[in-house]
Amino acid sequence: MLVPRSRFSRPPALALVLVRSLLRPALALAALALLGAVPARAIELIPHRAFYRLHLDLSEGGPSDVVSADGGMAIEVRETCDGWITNQRLLLSVSRGDDEPVVSDNNFTSWESKDGLSYRFNVRDKINDDVSDALDGNAHLDKIGGAGLASFTAPKRKDVALPRGTLFPTAQVARLLEAAEGGSHLFVRGVFDGTAIEGPDLVSVAIGRAVPLASLPVLEAFRGHRTWPMRWAFFPAGDDSPLPDYELSVRMLDNGVVVALGLIYEDFRVSGTIDRFIPLERPKC
Numbered sequence: 001m002l003v004p005r006s007r008f009s010r011p012p013a014l015a016l017v018l019v020r021s022l023l024r025p026a027l028a029l030a031a032l033a034l035l036g037a038v039p040a041r042a043i044e045l046i047p048h049r050a051f052y053r054l055h056l057d058l059s060e061g062g063p064s065d066v067v068s069a070d071g072g073m074a075i076e077v078r079e080t081c082d083g084w085i086t087n088q089r090l091l092l093s094v095s096r097g098d099d100e101p102v103v104s105d106n107n108f109t110s111w112e113s114k115d116g117l118s119y120r121f122n123v124r125d126k127i128n129d130d131v132s133d134a135l136d137g138n139a140h141l142d143k144i145g146g147a148g149l150a151s152f153t154a155p156k157r158k159d160v161a162l163p164r165g166t167l168f169p170t171a172q173v174a175r176l177l178e179a180a181e182g183g184s185h186l187f188v189r190g191v192f193d194g195t196a197i198e199g200p201d202l203v204s205v206a207i208g209r210a211v212p213l214a215s216l217p218v219l220e221a222f223r224g225h226r227t228w229p230m231r232w233a234f235f236p237a238g239d240d241s242p243l244p245d246y247e248l249s250v251r252m253l254d255n256g257v258v259v260a261l262g263l264i265y266e267d268f269r270v271s272g273t274i275d276r277f278i279p280l281e282r283p284k285c
Contacts, residue, residue, distance in 0.1 A: 042178075043174045043177045043178055043181070043254070043255075043256070044255060045077070045084075045170070045173065045174060045255060045256040046077075046255045046256065046257065046279065047077050047078050047079040047084075047279070047280035047281070047282060048076075048077055048257060048277060048278060048279050048280055049074070049075070049076045049077075049276075049277070049278040049280065050074070050075045050076075050257060050258065050274055050276065050277050050278075051072065051073070051074050051075075051274070051275045051276040051277075052072060052073040052074075052075075052258075052261065052272035052273065052274055052275055053070075053072055053272055053273070053275045054069070054070060054071045054072055054073060054092060054263075054270050054271070054272040055069070055070055055270065055271060055272065056068060056069040056070065056268060056269075056270060057262065057268075057269045057270060057271040058268060058269065064267040064268045065096045065097050065267075066094060066095070066096050066267065066268040067095050067096065067097065068093070068094070068095045068101075069092065069093070069094045069095070069268060069270050070092075070093060071090070071091045071092035071093055071270075072090075072091055072272075072275075073088070073089065073090045073091070073261075073272060074087075074088065074089050075087075075088050075258070076088070076280075077170075077256070077280075078280055079280070079282050079283055080283055081283050081285035082113060082114060083111050083112055083113045083114055083118075084111070084112050084114070084170045085109075085110070085111050086108070086109065086110045086111075086112070086169070086170070087108070087109050088106075088107070088108045088109075089105070089106065089107050089108075090104070090105075090106040091103070091104070091105050091106075092104045092263075092270065094268075102127065102128060103126075103127070103128050103129075104125070104126070104127055105125065105126040105127075105129075106123075106125045106126075107123070107124045107125065108121070108122070108123050108124075108193075108195070109121070109122045110122070110169065110193070110194065112168045112169065112170045112171070115144075116141070116144060116167070116168060116170075116171035117140055117141045117142075117143070117144070117148075118138070118139075118140050118141075119138060119139045119140070119168040119192070119194070120137070120138045120139075121135070121136070121137060121138070121139075121193065121194030121195075122135070122136050122194075123135040123136075123194060123195050133155075133195075134154055134155055135152065135154055135155060135194055135195065135196075135197060136152070136153045136154040137150060137151050137152040137153050137154070137194060138150070138151055139151065139162065139168070139192055139194070141162065141166065141168075145164065145165055146164055147161065147162055147163060147164045147166070148161075148162035148166060149161060149162060150162055150192055150194070150199065152194075152197055155197065156197075158197060160197070160198070160199040161199070162190075162192055162199070162200060163190055163200070165189060165190055166189075166190040166191070166192050166200050167189050167190065167191050167192075168191070168192060168193070169191065169193045172189060172191045172203070173252075173256050174256070175187070175189070176205055176207075176230075177228075177252070177254060177256065179207065180207050180210065180228045180230075181254070184207060185206065185207050185208075186204065186205070186206055186207065187204075187205045187207060188202065188203070188204045188205070189202075189203060190202055190203070191203045196236060196237070198236060198237045199237035200237055201234045201235060201236055201237065201245070202234075202235040202237075203232060203233070203234055203235075204232075204233045204235070204244075205230050205231065205232050205233075206230065206231040206233075207228050207229075207230050208228060208229035208230065208231075209228075209229075210226040210227065210228050211226070211227055211229075212224045212225065212226060212227070213225050213226075213227050213253065213259065216259070216274070218274055218275065218276055218277045219253075219257070219259065219274065219277055221279075222253055222255070222257070225253050225254050225255070226253070226254045227251050227252060227253050227254070227259055228251070228252055229249070229250075229251050230249070230250045230251070230252060231247065231248075231249050231250075232247060232248040232249075232250060233247050234246050234247070246264070247264040248261065248262065248263060248264060249261065249262035249264065250262075257274075257277070258274065259273070259274055260272065260273045260274065
């Protein structure tokens with residue numbers, strides 16, 4: 001699952017006391033320590049389409065002049081014989097006071113090899129129908145846990161070094177779930193998704209206690225499967241601030257399906273629960 005960046009305001013300081021108290025050097029050391037971790041078990045991600053309705057949630061943040069925020073998000077994860085294809089679209093309209101709504105339309109497509117070593121990406125973002133970001137390129141790693149290189153072809157040609165231990169998004173989700181299955185409460189890694197030309201983010205995920213999925217009509221086939229509440233904090237490359245650039249809350253099934261999510265901005269939060277789910281066939285290889 002790719003996670004969308006903030007397009008409206010700088011996100012707040014971390015709400016989690018544990019993560020707020022950590023500085024980036026400590027996070028980096030934690031990430032290196034995880035390189036040699038032994039997975040609890042192999043995670044089996046499933047191909048699917050999922051749709052989420054988004055709505056304003058003022059449960060976090062201080063006083064706000066946001067009067068409405070609504071939209072939707074669609075995620076498609078398709079499996080091929082050699083990789084994973086992810087398509088994602090986030091459409092969100094936010095109104096503050098008497099101002100005209102700001103409409104953010106974020107589109108993302110990627111292909112990631114199953115061995116986690118190769119990656120291609122395409123990003124197209126609009127604000128009120130004007131293109132705000134357009135990024136294309138590819139990346140590769142020398143080996144699992146090794147260093148690599150990302151090559152952007154848009155918005156300009158640029159090569160970015162990927163530090164040792166960098167993960168691509170699908171591999172990150174699999175390793176994150178392995179850590180959750182093994183009882184870990186904090187997962188920290190460098191992740192490159194192609195949404196920023198500066199390079200990979202350092203992603204710190206606080207993992208809550210697993211609970212079985214209750215009855216949910218669109219996910220009835222997975223009733224009783226374990227889910228984990230998670231808080232994702234993103235620290236951009238080259239930024240030494242102890243505060244994250246943005247945050248997300250996620251509730252994730254043991255197969256990688258996101259049950260619920262929250263986009264956390266400086267003075268408001270947008271929340272959503274899965275509205276439709278369509279399983280996709282696996283390839284016959």
